[in-house]
Amino acid sequence: MFLDQTYCQNQDNSQRCYNKKGTKNIKIQPTTRLSLNALGVQAINGKSFVSFLDNTKTFEMMKFMITITIQNIENEELKSKLGKIMNNKNLELKKYFKYG
Numbered sequence: 178m179f180l181d182q183t184y185c186q187n188q189d190n191s192q193r194c195y196n197k198k199g200t201k202n203i204k205i206q207p208t209t210r211l212s213l214n215a216l217g218v219q220a221i222n223g224k225s226f227v228s229f230l231d232n233t234k235t236f237e238m239m240k241f242m243i244t245i246t247i248q249n250i251e252n253e254e255l256k257s258k259l260g261k262i263m264n265n266k267n268l269e270l271k272k273y274f275k276y277g
Contacts, residue, residue: 178245179219182233186212216241223249 187210217227226245230237243259250256 178221178223180217181219182214182216184212184214186210218245220249 214230214233215227216230216233217225219225226248228241228244230241240263243263247256247259247263
């Protein structure tokens with residue numbers, strides 16, 4: 178599997194403004210800032226997947242990795258357990274798996 182991420186926005190990060198000589202230094206700013214995180218996996222022998230995340234912090238990345246696993250496994254019991262984990266906000270894993 179190949180994992181890649183991109184972040185797109187409608188404003189540049191530069192504060193510089195380049196203009197032709199003799200014109201005013203006017204920088205047009207969009208009124209609404211738009212930004213988008215896209216994270217995708219290209220699977221060689223499985224299902225590829227693209228997700229648009231709110232952020233890429235730990236919890237969101239864990240949900241993304243679980244979603245990829247659900248998409249690419251055949252074990253229905255494990256798919257069910259992973260689906261329940263994704264809906265659990267505190268990720269209390271002891272409820273779903275036996276340890277020891």
